[in-house]
Amino acid sequence: MRSPTQGGHAGPPLLEYNPAPMSESESKPTPVTSIRELSRHIGQSVELRGWIDNKRSSGKIAFLQVRVTGGTVQAVAGRKDVSEKDWEDIERVTQESTVRVTGTVKEDKRAPSGVEIQCSGFEVLSLTQDYPITPKEHGTAFLMEHRHLWLRSSRQRSALRVRSEVEQAIRDFFYERDLTLIDSPILTPAACEGTSTLFETDYFGDKAYLSQSGQLYLEPAAAALGKVYCFGPTFRAEKSKTRRHLMEFWMVEPEVAFLEFAGLCDLAQEFVGYLVARVLDRSREELKILERDTSKLEAVVPPFPRITYTEAVKILNEKGNPIQWGDDFGGDEETILASQLDRPVMVTKFPASFKAFYMQPDPENPDVVLGLDLLAPEGYGEIIGGSQRIHDPDLLLRRIQQHNLPIEAFQWYLDVRKYGAFPHSGFGMGIERFVAWMTGLTHLRETIPYPRMLYKIYP
């Protein structure tokens, strides 16, 4: 069933857009659209359309790398095997031209994918001239200016396929556990957490803001549906200029009724373990192209070590870091903590002073809150942040006042406690940071098709 050229997983059969021809047209080549289909047509005549990734030719034989769904397939054309007109097309075809190839599918060890097409016909559908991205190296500034074309390169395709696999795995994980997907709004009337800078826009004469988190909208939905999650883009107008920040990024946030802190830590751990295993299972080919050291990911198996913030400060001081109890972690502190082990580290119970207003105080020590951060190894930093939420209406009101937030804007949020209060917890995970960790990419800009970065929004 599985063939090395399928490059994929043993999932359900994929939808075929081009069914095999009826017997009366057996002599005509079968149209194929993806590399996976090829292995089912060994020895048969096929036709495929795609783009020229690269071409190598001598006077009498040409090797054309044709990009189709799922990868690149080599077409081999001998001068005598095709018509004079087709050979002229092969001679003049350029990188990224669109072509139609007909020929016989053959297994051959010399072909990069193990399977190639022995050409019997070739046609240039659209001739490309002066394609900007050549097979040699380019700087990232140039590549980002041509992001719409850079997507065609194998590393970028692989990164985006890993992203797609991660997103599918997220949906599967929550679907299997009976969480309902709640799409939270992107246009919002006020700041969710009152901390980070928001993008402002005009809403028929009023101000509106692009959402920085769906969490507050998720909590009322948890009262309606019990276990819920949202998954969508979020926006931060912080003028952050680092490899770990984007202005627009995707976040997945579960919120579960009657889930308390210990259960939340278990959920976050199980979630990350599931996603890593899934990527290792189904994205091997992509990780190979990206030259990811998968042994690092194979070590990521729950349970993950858990330490409290107070213990973390102690460890940091022992390592010579001057952090004091009450200070938030910066990049240096995260890196020291996360590089202790080959698994993610869960840091819990932070001082209330630098955490969000809605976090539940620890009943054993009201100076700290029941929040958790999950720090990924290899310097990928915080990938998950979550907490148990305050469910006592009076305490929540006090916290809103202490943080100088406008109470009017939070009336609906307070209603969640007024009408049937319930303990609940949730976390948020940034997709790009997770995908960067999986792929081994050092910069978030390559983990999203069209990154939005400080002062840069083209293309």
Place this chain on the structure above:
RNA sequence: UCCUCGGUAGCUCAACGGUAGAGCGUUCGGCUGUUAACCGAAAUGUUGGGGGUUCGAAUCCCUCCCGAGGAGCCA
């Protein structure tokens, strides 16, 4: 917003006070199993903009623009 580094051919870079260079890409020629193919030849420049120092500036100085890396903040 702050700090550091950079901007030379379509791309990646060299030349660092004295005639502007290479590789890749492009064009032309050669090659029947290439793997970023290879071999030979050719074309390609207001050295980011403006101002200054100098007999002479890609090179030194000022300024603006653009980019890269980092900090803070965070996911």
